[in-house]
Amino acid sequence: MGNVEFEKIKRPENIKLPYMLDFYPLEDEKNTRISQFFKSLREGRLTTTKCKECGNLLWPPRIVCSGCLSDKLEWVDLGVEGELYAFTEMKAGPPLGFAQDVPFCIGMVKIGSLLISARIDDARYENLKIGERVKLKIVELEDGRVFYRFRRIN
Amino acid sequence: MRKVAIVGGGATKCGKREATWRELVQEAGKAMFDNVDNISPKDVEALLVGAAQPERFTFQVHVAPMVAEHLGITPTKVIATTELMCASGQAAIRYAWACVASGIADVAVALGVEKMYMPNMAEAQTNMTCVLDREWDGVNAMSAPPFFAMTAQRHMYEFGTTKEQMALVSVKNHHYSTMNPIAQFQKEVTVEKVLQSLMIAPPLSLFDCSGITDGAAGVFIVPAEDAKKYTDTPMYIVGSGQANIGNAINNLASISEWVPLKLAVKEALRTAKISVNDIDIAELHDCFTISEIMEYEAFGWCEKGKGGEFIEDGEPYIGGKVAVNPRGGLLGCGHPLGATAILQSIDILHQFRGEVPRGRYVKDAETAVTHNLSGAANVHSLLVYSRG
Ligand SMILES: CC(C)(COP(=O)(O)OP(=O)(O)OC[C@H]1O[C@@H](n2cnc3c(N)ncnc32)[C@H](O)[C@@H]1OP(=O)(O)O)[C@@H](O)C(=O)NCCC(=O)NCCS
Ligand SMILES: [Zn+2]
Numbered sequence: 064m065g066n067v068e069f070e071k072i073k074r075p076e077n078i079k080l081p082y083m084l085d086f087y088p089l090e091d092e093k094n095t096r097i098s099q100f101f102k103s104l105r106e107g108r109l110t111t112t113k114c115k116e117c118g119n120l121l122w123p124p125r126i127v128c129s130g131c132l133s134d135k136l137e138w139v140d141l142g143v144e145g146e147l148y149a150f151t152e153m154k155a156g157p158p159l160g161f162a163q164d165v166p167f168c169i170g171m172v173k174i175g176s177l178l179i180s181a182r183i184d185d186a187r188y189e190n191l192k193i194g195e196r197v198k199l200k201i202v203e204l205e206d207g208r209v210f211y212r213f214r215r216i217n
Numbered sequence: 218m219r220k221v222a223i224v225g226g227g228a229t230k231c232g233k234r235e236a237t238w239r240e241l242v243q244e245a246g247k248a249m250f251d252n253v254d255n256i257s258p259k260d261v262e263a264l265l266v267g268a269a270q271p272e273r274f275t276f277q278v279h280v281a282p283m284v285a286e287h288l289g290i291t292p293t294k295v296i297a298t299t300e301l302m303c304a305s306g307q308a309a310i311r312y313a314w315a316c317v318a319s320g321i322a323d324v325a326v327a328l329g330v331e332k333m334y335m336p337n338m339a340e341a342q343t344n345m346t347c348v349l350d351r352e353w354d355g356v357n358a359m360s361a362p363p364f365f366a367m368t369a370q371r372h373m374y375e376f377g378t379t380k381e382q383m384a385l386v387s388v389k390n391h392h393y394s395t396m397n398p399i400a401q402f403q404k405e406v407t408v409e410k411v412l413q414s415l416m417i418a419p420p421l422s423l424f425d426c427s428g429i430t431d432g433a434a435g436v437f438i439v440p441a442e443d444a445k446k447y448t449d450t451p452m453y454i455v456g457s458g459q460a461n462i463g464n465a466i467n468n469l470a471s472i473s474e475w476v477p478l479k480l481a482v483k484e485a486l487r488t489a490k491i492s493v494n495d496i497d498i499a500e501l502h503d504c505f506t507i508s509e510i511m512e513y514e515a516f517g518w519c520e521k522g523k524g525g526e527f528i529e530d531g532e533p534y535i536g537g538k539v540a541v542n543p544r545g546g547l548l549g550c551g552h553p554l555g556a557t558a559i560l561q562s563i564d565i566l567h568q569f570r571g572e573v574p575r576g577r578y579v580k581d582a583e584t585a586v587t588h589n590l591s592g593a594a595n596v597h598s599l600l601v602y603s604r605g
C-alpha cells in the first residue's frame with residue numbers, strides 16, 4: 064500500500080474519576096450555597112433547612128422554600144437516629160465505583176416527616192426489618208468530602 | 218385544536234444490537250418511510266426526537282439534527298430532542314401532537330431511540346443512576362432496580378402482595394412477547410423460573426426487571442382531516458393526561474401508591490370522554506413487575522392493594538377485564554428508553570389494523586391507552602388512541 068504511515072499512539076492509562084461521573088456532590092463554598100450542611104456532617108450532625116416563613120422542613124436542603132418561595136431559611140438538626148421505612152440490597156448491576164461494595168444495603172430512613180434515602184451499613188437484607196431503628200454514620204472520601212449513611216443499632 | 222392522527226411508523230428489532238446509535242436511527246427511519254407511501258423526508262415539517270441519555274450512552278448531544286441529517290429530513294417548523302427519561306418517546310409524540318393540533322405543522326415525525334449496551338455495562342448502570350436526584354438519591358447507588366425493589370417491599374408489607382403474584386406479570390408479558398418478532402426476549406417464563414432467576418435487588422429478581430435494550434422507532438403524525446391521504450387505517454389521538462408530583466424520594470406523594478398516575482388517568486379519561494371500562498388495550502409501563510400491579514390499581518380496574526389478585530384471576534389477559542401489554546410489555550420487549558412509547562403506539566396501530574399474530578390479537582379493539590412512567594414514578598404520561 065505504498066508509503067502510508069502506521070503509528071501506535073499513547074493515551075494516559077489512568078484518568079482521575081471526573082467529578083461529574085462521581086456521585087458525591089461538590090461541597091465547599093466555592094461550589095454550593097449549602098456547604099453548611101457538609102460542615103455540620105463533619106461534626107457528626109445531620110441537618111437540613113427549614114423555612115422561617117411557612118415552617119416547611121425541606122429535604123434535600125435548599126436556598127429557597129419550595130412551599131412559599133421565601134429565601135429566609137434556617138438550619139435545623141435532625142438528630143442522629145431514624146426508622147427504616149424500606150430497604151433492599153444491591154446484588155447486581157452496580158454503577159461505576161460501587162462494584163467493590165456489592166452486595167450492600169440501601170434504604171429509606173424515616174426521620175420525623177422526612178424520608179431520606181441512604182446506604183445502610185453493617186447489614187444484610189435478610190437481617191433487616193421495616194421499622195428498625197438505625198443510626199447516623201459519616202463516611203469520608205479520599206479527597207476529604209463527607210457524606211451520610213446509616214447503620215444498624217444492634 | 219385540530220384532531221390528530223398517526224398514519225404509520227416503523228421500528229428496529231430491539232435487544233442487544235450489533236449497531237451504533239446512528240445505525241438504529243437509520244434502520245427505524247427507513248422502516249418508517251417504507252411504511253407510508255406518500256410521505257417523503259422533504260415533507261416532514263416537524264421532527265421530535267425522543268432520546269433519554271444520548272449524551273451518556275453515546276456521548277453525543279444535539280441529536281435531533283443528526284437524525285434529520287441521516288434521514289434526509291429538513292424541518293422547517295420545529296426540531297428538538299425531548300427528554301423525560303423512560304417517557305422521552307411519549308414526550309416526542311406529545312410535542313409532535315401539539316405541533317400538529319395547533320396548526321404549526323402538517324406533517325410531524327416523532328422518532329425515539331436509545332443505544333444502551335456499552336462495552337462496560339457498569340458505565341450503562343452509572344447512566345441509570347443519575348435519573349433520581351443524583352446528589353441525594355443516586356449517590357446511594359439508587360438506580361431503578363433498588364428503588365422499585367423498595368416500592369415492591371412496601372406494597373408487599375402494606376397490602377400482602379406476594380412475589381408469586383409479581384412473577385405472574387412477568388409470565389404474562391413474556392408469553393405475549395414470544396409472538397412479537399421485534400421483542401428482545403422471546404422465551405416463555407414460568408413462576409418458578411422468575412422466582413429462581415438471579416436476585417438483582419430483593420424482592421426483585423432478573424425476570425422481574427425489564428432489560429438493557431437497544432432500539433429505535435418512529436411514527437408520522439398528521440391532522441386527522443389529512444389522514445386518509447396517507448392510509449385507509451389511521452388511528453387517532455383522542456385523549457391525554459400527564460402529571461408530576463415531586464422528584465427526590467422525600468418529596469413523592471407516596472411510595473406504595475402512584476398518586477400522579479391516578480391524576481393522569483382521570484385527565485386522560487376526561488379528555489377522551491370515555492370511562493375506564495371503555496379501554497380495550499392498555500400498553501402499560503411494566504419496567505418492573507410491581508409497576509404493572511400498581512398500575513391496575515391506579516387505573517381503577519381493581520381496588521387499591523388488590524393488583525396481585527387481579528393478575529391471579531387472569532383479568533389483565535386478552536379476554537379478561539382489559540388486555541394489558543399484549544405487545545409483550547417492557548418485560549418482554551425490552552425498554553430502549555426513548556423508543557419505548559413509540560414502539561407501544563406502533564403496536565396499537567398494528568392491533569387496530571389486525572396486523573398482529575393471532576395469539577396476541579385483541580379482536581374488535583376500538584380504544585387503547587399507552588402509559589409511561591419516569592423517574593421515581595413521580596411522572597406519569599398517558600395517551601388515548603382510537604381506531605375511528
Ligand atoms: C436487571 C439488570 C441489572 C440485569 O443486568 P445484568 O446483570 O447485566 O444482566 P444481563 O443484562 O447480562 O442479563 C443476564 C441474562 O438474562 C437475560 N435477561 C435479562 N433480562 C431479562 C428479561 N426481562 N427477560 C428474559 N431474559 C432476560 C439476558 O438476555 C441475559 O441472557 P444471556 O446471559 O443469555 O445473554 C439490568 O437488566 C437492568 O438494569 N435492568 C433495568 C433497566 C432499567 O432500569 N430501566 C429503566 C426502568 S424505569
Ligand atoms: Zn416557606
